[in-house]
Amino acid sequence: MNIAVCSDHGGFDLKMKLIPFIEAMGHTVTDMGCYSELSVDYPDYAFPMAEAVARGGFDRGVAICGTGIGVSICCNKVAGIRCALCGDVLSAELTRRHNDSNVLAMGGRIIGVETAKAITKAWLDTAFDGGRHEGRIAKISEYEQDRE
Ligand code: RB5
Numbered sequence: 001m002n003i004a005v006c007s008d009h010g011g012f013d014l015k016m017k018l019i020p021f022i023e024a025m026g027h028t029v030t031d032m033g034c035y036s037e038l039s040v041d042y043p044d045y046a047f048p049m050a051e052a053v054a055r056g057g058f059d060r061g062v063a064i065c066g067t068g069i070g071v072s073i074c075c076n077k078v079a080g081i082r083c084a085l086c087g088d089v090l091s092a093e094l095t096r097r098h099n100d101s102n103v104l105a106m107g108g109r110i111i112g113v114e115t116a117k118a119i120t121k122a123w124l125d126t127a128f129d130g131g132r133h134e135g136r137i138a139k140i141s142e143y144e145q146d147r148e
Pocket of ligand 1: 008009010011042065066067068069070071
């Protein structure tokens, strides 16, 4: 898959450790910033990355800030994005199976690198279950369309 990644300074270190891990899984990664540990504002990176995923430029996105909360708030304001903030592997698996999440958010100051790798692997490897969950996803899309 084509994966977009972004972070602010609080997620930079974890992002730089995850990029080679995701590439080693056979995916293509595009880093949409930030590009150093200098302090930046997470909306400046989360919105462009989420919009690129929503436009279809990427299959999925991974967004990281200090807690994962700021980037997840931004990403979920972009129509078509279903961003899941995950701190454990089971949530990562279930959000793919049930929510068909297309952006994964994590907190670089909250979880360790090995946990983040396990979460990312589960999230990238798990397919959407479909079935009864299709209608629920459709209701989210309808809500978005009603407000356009
Ligand atoms: C930056 O200090 C921090 O606020 C940010 O990375 C994130 O945790 C916000 O939700």
